[in-house]
Amino acid sequence: MKKSLADKIEQYIKVLIARSESDQIEIQRAELAETFSCVPSQVTYVLATRFTERDGYVTISRRGGKGYVRITRCEDTASLREFTELCGFIDELLAYKAISQVEKDLLIYLITNAFKYFNHQQKGQIYDGIKQAISDYVNLHE
Amino acid sequence: MKKSLADKIEQYIKVLIARSESDQIEIQRAELAETFSCVPSQVTYVLATRFTERDGYVTISRRGGKGYVRITRCEDTASLREFTELCGFIDELLAYKAISQVEKDLLIYLITNAFKYFNHQQKGQIYDGIKQAISDYVNLHE
DNA sequence: TCCTCTTTGACCTTTGTTGACTTTCATATA
DNA sequence: TATATGAAAGTCAACAAAGGTCAAAGAGGA
Numbered sequence: 597m598k599k600s601l602a603d604k605i606e607q608y609i610k611v612l613i614a615r616s617e618s619d620q621i622e623i624q625r626a627e628l629a630e631t632f633s634c635v636p637s638q639v640t641y642v643l644a645t646r647f648t649e650r651d652g653y654v655t656i657s658r659r660g661g662k663g664y665v666r667i668t669r670c671e672d673t674a675s676l677r678e679f680t681e682l683c684g685f686i687d688e689l690l691a692y693k694a695i696s697q698v699e700k701d702l703l704i705y706l707i708t709n710a711f712k713y714f715n716h717q718q719k720g721q722i723y724d725g726i727k728q729a730i731s732d733y734v735n736l737h738e
Numbered sequence: 739m740k741k742s743l744a745d746k747i748e749q750y751i752k753v754l755i756a757r758s759e760s761d762q763i764e765i766q767r768a769e770l771a772e773t774f775s776c777v778p779s780q781v782t783y784v785l786a787t788r789f790t791e792r793d794g795y796v797t798i799s800r801r802g803g804k805g806y807v808r809i810t811r812c813e814d815t816a817s818l819r820e821f822t823e824l825c826g827f828i829d830e831l832l833a834y835k836a837i838s839q840v841e842k843d844l845l846i847y848l849i850t851n852a853f854k855y856f857n858h859q860q861k862g863q864i865y866d867g868i869k870q871a872i873s874d875y876v877n878l879h880e
Numbered sequence: 881t882c883c884t885c886t887t888t889g890a891c892c893t894t895t896g897t898t899g900a901c902t903t904t905c906a907t908a909t910a
Numbered sequence: 911t912a913t914a915t916g917a918a919a920g921t922c923a924a925c926a927a928a929g930g931t932c933a934a935a936g937a938g939g940a
Contacts, residue, residue, distance in 0.1 A: 597764050600804035600927095602896060625919060635898055640920065645895085660905025663918040699841055702875060710871035713863070721855060722864065729852035733844060740938085742886060767929055777888055782930065787885085802895025805928040 605632055605642045609667060619669040625657075643667070650677055652716045675716040678723035682707060685727055694734045703730075747774055747784045751809065760857050761811040767799075785809070796854050812854060820865035824849060827869055836876045845872075 599607075605628070612621045629636040647653040647667055652675065657665040686703050689695045695703075707726060711719050747770070754763045771778040789795040789809055799807040815821045828845055831837045837845075849868060853861050 597806055597808075598766065598804045600802075600896060603804070626917090636919075637899080637921080638897065641896075657919060658905070659903065659917085659919040660907095661917045662906070663904085665919075695844070696840065698838065699844060702837070702841060702845075702872075705875045705878075706868060706871050709874060710867040711864070713867065718860070722853070725852040725855065726848060729848050730844075732851065733847045736847075742937095744886060768927090778929075779889080779931080780887065783886075799929060800895075801893070801927085801929045803897075803927045805895075807929075 601632060601634060601638065602642050602645070605639060606646045608632075609642070609647070613667065613669050619671065620666065622664045622666045624663065625665055639665075652676075671716060675719035675723065678720045678727075679707070682723045682727045685730070689730070689734060694737075743774060743776060743780065744784050744787070747781065748788045750774075751784070751789070755809065755811050760859070761813065762808065762857055764806045764808045766805065767807055781807075791854070798855065810855070810857060813858060815850060815861070818858065818861060818865070820862040820869075821849065824865045824869045827872070831872070831876060836879075 597603075608628075608631075609621070609623070612623075613619060623639075625636045625639045628639050632638070643655055643665070647655055649670075652671065653667055653669055655665055655667045657663065683704065686695070686700055690697065690700045707723065711722050714722065750770075750773075751763070751765070754765075755761060765781075767778045767781045770781050774780070785797055785807070789797055791812075794812050794814070795809055796812055797807055797809045799805065825846065828837070828842055832839065832842045849865065853864055856864065
């Protein structure tokens with residue numbers, strides 16, 4: 597895959613986080629931009645598109661002298677959105693009697709326990725895929 | 739029969755996939771079009787007519803700078819060892835009345851359709867995870 | 881001829897890149 | 911203490927660089 601500048605900066609930041617002890621790094625926006633020979637707002641763009649809470653990251657920053665951007669990876673909340681959505685969806689299906697209580701229990705158990713060896717990004721994709729498939733299944737059988 | 743341009747592009751892509759490690763390639767639409775001296779939408783046409791899910795392929799793409807099209811060949815899941823094992827296991831559960839026919843149908847549909855964006859290896863891992871989880875679930879409820 | 885598949889191109893949508901301008905903060909200075 | 915100054919980061923809109931859509935025209939075979 598040809599990597600865009602944004603891709604490279606993303607990867608760079610992820611390596612830094614991976615190497616860190618506390619899943620947390622502090623950078624200076626201008627300095628990072630300098631490293632990649634681009635404008636500082638490019639870094640802002642990368643953070644806005646690839647390090648959102650949805651992606652399992654939280655960033656806080658301070659302006660002015662000695663300013664910084666701190667990026668923290670929250671493994672806990674990672675893929676939480678998809679997980680929550682999927683659970684909510686399954687609840688709805690039960691409410692509308694599209695599935696039974698027994699099926700719901702099995703599904704919830706499954707999605708809670710079957711994918712613990714995947715990283716949060718993969719989990720997100722898996723949950724999305726399952727949601728889509730269940731949705732299709734229900735549509736087929738209604 | 740004379741080979742159309744679309745046929746040639748199709749063959750070209752299939753060779754690339756055959757040579758790849760993971761049954762998956764990434765191309766740039768414009769670049770491929772350049773190679774065959776045609777308009778980019780010709781490539782789109784080839785993908786739409788010869789690399790559909792029915793044909794056993796899944797394509798995803800990204801627009802914008804350094805965009806790409808990723809084409810994945812989804813070999814028949816039935817030939818995947820983990821898939822076969824999982825299906826067999828689910829059949830057993832039904833036979834022992836650990837799950838109902840309804841549950842079985844849902845599960846089979848799910849594992850057949852939910853993970854098409856993953857490559858072979860990842861699917862294997864996913865199926866293993868699901869099998870383990872179902873096994874645990876049944877043990878808990880017997 | 882007629883029908884189906886192919887080819888093309890104009891226009892659309894999404895994603896990435898840049899730079900001018902704004903806001904916030906620490907610190908030096910009156 | 912109040913204010914000025916400079917050094918950060920944020921915002922936003924214009925522009926660039928991909929891929930997508932769709933309809934019309936072309937080509938070839940039954």
